[in-house]
Amino acid sequence: MTRTATPSAADGTFDKADSPGIGAGRPGFLWAAPAAVFFALFAIVPLIMVAVLSFARWDGLSSPEFAGLDNWKLLFDDPVMIKSLWLSVLLTVLGVLVQTPLSILLGVWAAGHQRNRAVLSAIYFVPMLLSVAAVSVLWRAVLDPNFGVPAQATWLFGDGNLFGTQAGAIGVLVFVSTWQFTPLHTLIYQGAARAVPQVLYQAAQIDGAGTVRQFVHITLPQLRNSIITSMILMVVGGLTTFDTVLILTQGGPGSDTTISAYYMYQKAFKSFDYGSASAIALLLVLVSTLISLIVVRLSGYDKMRSTMEGL
Amino acid sequence: MKQRTRFSRTVVGGAALSLMLSLSGCGAGSDAADGDTIHVLVYGDAANKVEKELVATFNETSKVKAVLDTIPGADYQAKLQTIINSKQAPDVFFNWGGGSIKPFVDAGLLLPLDPFIAKDPGLKAKFLPSVFNSAVVDGTSYGIPMRGTQPVLLFNNGKVLKDAGVEPPETWGDLLAAVEALKADGVTPIALGGGDRWPTLMWFEYLYDRIAGPELFRKALDGDREAWASPDSRKALGKIKELVDAGAFGTNYDSVKFTDQGSPTLLATGKAAFELMGSWEYSTQQDAHPDFAKSDLGYSAFPSVEGGKGDRANLVGNTNNFYSVLKKTKHPQAVAEFLKLMYSDQFVKAQLGIGNLPTTTNTERFLDTAASPEFAKFQYDMVKAAPAFQLSWDQAYPQSAATPMYQALQQFFNGSMDEDAFIEAMRALPAS
Numbered sequence: 200m201t202r203t204a205t206p207s208a209a210d211g212t213f214d215k216a217d218s219p220g221i222g223a224g225r226p227g228f229l230w231a232a233p234a235a236v237f238f239a240l241f242a243i244v245p246l247i248m249v250a251v252l253s254f255a256r257w258d259g260l261s262s263p264e265f266a267g268l269d270n271w272k273l274l275f276d277d278p279v280m281i282k283s284l285w286l287s288v289l290l291t292v293l294g295v296l297v298q299t300p301l302s303i304l305l306g307v308w309a310a311g312h313q314r315n316r317a318v319l320s321a322i323y324f325v326p327m328l329l330s331v332a333a334v335s336v337l338w339r340a341v342l343d344p345n346f347g348v349p350a351q352a353t354w355l356f357g358d359g360n361l362f363g364t365q366a367g368a369i370g371v372l373v374f375v376s377t378w379q380f381t382p383l384h385t386l387i388y389q390g391a392a393r394a395v396p397q398v399l400y401q402a403a404q405i406d407g408a409g410t411v412r413q414f415v416h417i418t419l420p421q422l423r424n425s426i427i428t429s430m431i432l433m434v435v436g437g438l439t440t441f442d443t444v445l446i447l448t449q450g451g452p453g454s455d456t457t458i459s460a461y462y463m464y465q466k467a468f469k470s471f472d473y474g475s476a477s478a479i480a481l482l483l484v485l486v487s488t489l490i491s492l493i494v495v496r497l498s499g500y501d502k503m504r505s506t507m508e509g510l
Numbered sequence: 511m512k513q514r515t516r517f518s519r520t521v522v523g524g525a526a527l528s529l530m531l532s533l534s535g536c537g538a539g540s541d542a543a544d545g546d547t548i549h550v551l552v553y554g555d556a557a558n559k560v561e562k563e564l565v566a567t568f569n570e571t572s573k574v575k576a577v578l579d580t581i582p583g584a585d586y587q588a589k590l591q592t593i594i595n596s597k598q599a600p601d602v603f604f605n606w607g608g609g610s611i612k613p614f615v616d617a618g619l620l621l622p623l624d625p626f627i628a629k630d631p632g633l634k635a636k637f638l639p640s641v642f643n644s645a646v647v648d649g650t651s652y653g654i655p656m657r658g659t660q661p662v663l664l665f666n667n668g669k670v671l672k673d674a675g676v677e678p679p680e681t682w683g684d685l686l687a688a689v690e691a692l693k694a695d696g697v698t699p700i701a702l703g704g705g706d707r708w709p710t711l712m713w714f715e716y717l718y719d720r721i722a723g724p725e726l727f728r729k730a731l732d733g734d735r736e737a738w739a740s741p742d743s744r745k746a747l748g749k750i751k752e753l754v755d756a757g758a759f760g761t762n763y764d765s766v767k768f769t770d771q772g773s774p775t776l777l778a779t780g781k782a783a784f785e786l787m788g789s790w791e792y793s794t795q796q797d798a799h800p801d802f803a804k805s806d807l808g809y810s811a812f813p814s815v816e817g818g819k820g821d822r823a824n825l826v827g828n829t830n831n832f833y834s835v836l837k838k839t840k841h842p843q844a845v846a847e848f849l850k851l852m853y854s855d856q857f858v859k860a861q862l863g864i865g866n867l868p869t870t871t872n873t874e875r876f877l878d879t880a881a882s883p884e885f886a887k888f889q890y891d892m893v894k895a896a897p898a899f900q901l902s903w904d905q906a907y908p909q910s911a912a913t914p915m916y917q918a919l920q921q922f923f924n925g926s927m928d929e930d931a932f933i934e935a936m937r938a939l940p941a942s
Binding site for chain 2: 258259260261279339340342343344345346358359360361362363364367449451452453454465468469470471472
């Protein structure tokens with residue numbers, strides 16, 4: 200992400216201010232070779248192998264047999280698979296809806312100069328530093344129906360059967376990811392909010408705009424590119440969520456939280472059906488690419504319109 | 511500009527470094543030409559102590575040396591699957607018998623042990639038959655029992671039972687009456703770690719056995735899918751529903767797990783009265799709640815069901831773990847010698863010492879030396895007398911069946927799937 204963003208930002212923004220001069224030129228392809236080799240070796244080659252495997256039957260023991268379109272046909276007839284795609288999308292959408300407003304508000308707040316802000320921001324950043332696995336295990340214990348918080352707060356949790364109903368389990372997954380990942384997005388917004396030129400606020404104050412109006416009419420529009428960046432991170436992260444599901448719900452109750460990435464894991468490493476698992480993986484790649492493209496198109500991110508125009 | 515150069519230099523340097531690392535990583539896996547060794551691969555946990563001892567004993571006398579390799583528990587099956595048909599494959603490996611070795615047998619990777627047994631009949635005769643048989647695939651022996659047996663028993667909290675005036679149930683009727691009495695006492699009658707899903711499976715295994723006898727499941731496993739739709743099958747499902755609807759498990763069992771100490775703690779703290787669990791419940795409680803394990807932890811066989819075809823002495827659970835041998839081992843003779851140690855007195859004493867209950871015929875003589883002799887005797891007598899000892903369904907079926915099976919079990923149990931849908935799901939499982 201940063202690697203592609205840096206040059207365009209440099210070309211678009213800094214050119215005007217301090218041009219590096221005509222003789223500088225762009226770095227040759229040679230400089231990108233190590234990264235390109237790496238990417239080819241660990242991303243492109245495996246991807247091709249997965250694509251090939253998705254047309255084969257393979258249990259990891261004997262050599263793979265060509266299976267034609269069998270895996271794909273089974274995939275589209277499999278109710279769990281179809282459900283898992285919807286669940287992936289649902290979890291992603293819920294994640295974006297919950298995390299975006301929270302992290303914008305927190306980020307803008309953290310960009311200010313209030314008392315205790317630095318201390319509170321630091322504390323708030325802690326979840327980001329913990330591993331996803333540790334966080335999931337922690338919340339699993341906190342949410343235990345008999346010995347955790349739900350046992351003490353029955354007015355809120357009822358019988359505490361959070362992991363036993365679909366709504367409860369999805370709620371837990373969304374909550375735990377929010378707790379874990381909001382700090383990252385807060386950081387993005389904090390940086391972006393700091394970069395908003397003070398002159399805009401000063402002008403607005405002279406015009407008599409209050410805090411809320413300043414937020415809606417200056418801060419939010421200025422954060423536009425950051426919102427899109429953060430949303431794409433959330434969408435990609437959401438569609439590939441795996442560890443939280445593995446530790447918190449194991450796809451249950453029944454198959455009610457079996458999202459596609461987890462279903463792929465079950466097929467590959469529990470059922471040893473690498474053919475079907477590869478088909479799911481490939482489908483997930485296609486769907487994620489498609490969704491990312493749609494987000495990029497709709498948001499105009501590809502054009503990278505500067506928020507500094509006219510300043 | 512300067513900064514940019516430095517940045518790219520770092521990147522190039524870093525990439526080169528990681529390339530080197532990954533290359534050297536590949537080299538480390540290659541074979542160190544070990545002609546005169548056999549590799550023994552086991553599930554890594556506390557029981558490795560005994561396996562190390564036995565390997566040392568073997569190496570004292572044998573020219574071919576045994577090397578013990580361990581894979582940490584949770585990853586065992588997946589790792590085994592990836593190496594078993596490669597150069598890194600072991601000579602002898604740990605497994606659960608039944609469905610866990612069936613795919614390897616089908617792929618022609620395993621060595622039939624019948625020639626070994628013909629030479630040394632002890633390799634079969636010295637083990638309890640109900641256990642030995644669960645590593646027999648299509649009439650051929652493929653495994654030698656190598657750890658302890660783990661039958662599933664109905665554990666109870668004696669104090670809670672006493673307070674409610676309830677005895678460990680002998681029959682299904684007793685169990686239902688106990689559920690009512692315990693509910694009236696404000697106790698969850700039965701603790702269940704439904705979040706793990708295999709504890710829920712135990713209720714299905716026992717009720718199917720007690721109502722339809724062990725044959726129904728065997729038929730289904732052998733490919734007679736209609737067995738799931740038989741009247742006996744429906745009757746067993748009806749009993750499960752009856753128990754769940756009576757509130758025997760409370761309402762939040764799907765959020766409770768055995769593996770994170772959830773359900774054992776419910777039993778130990780008296781919030782629940784019963785728990786159906788493998789014999790490891792005993793050592794779990796000894797670790798986590800030693801006082802409770804000493805004074806109030808009780809156990810009994812699963813109750814009989816009135817009018818059912820299954821014997822009350824039938825058991826379900828993990829019959830034992832097994833050593834199987836790969837066909838391509840270079841030292842079959844040495845392997846046969848190694849396997850003989852699995853019924854030696856040293857083996858039995860060492861297993862009993864760490865709390866496992868071996869299933870050899872000479873175990874009986876050493877039961878007094880067990881960590882908890884009374885519990886060891888109770889289990890041993892049950893396993894010895896059991897007309898049938900059904901391997902857990904998730905181990906008996908091929909692995910590809912486990913996930914859909916768990917899903918169906920959990921959904922039927924919590925009411926989100928009806929009887930017909932459950933039967934349909936079980937019929938769709940990939941049988942052997």
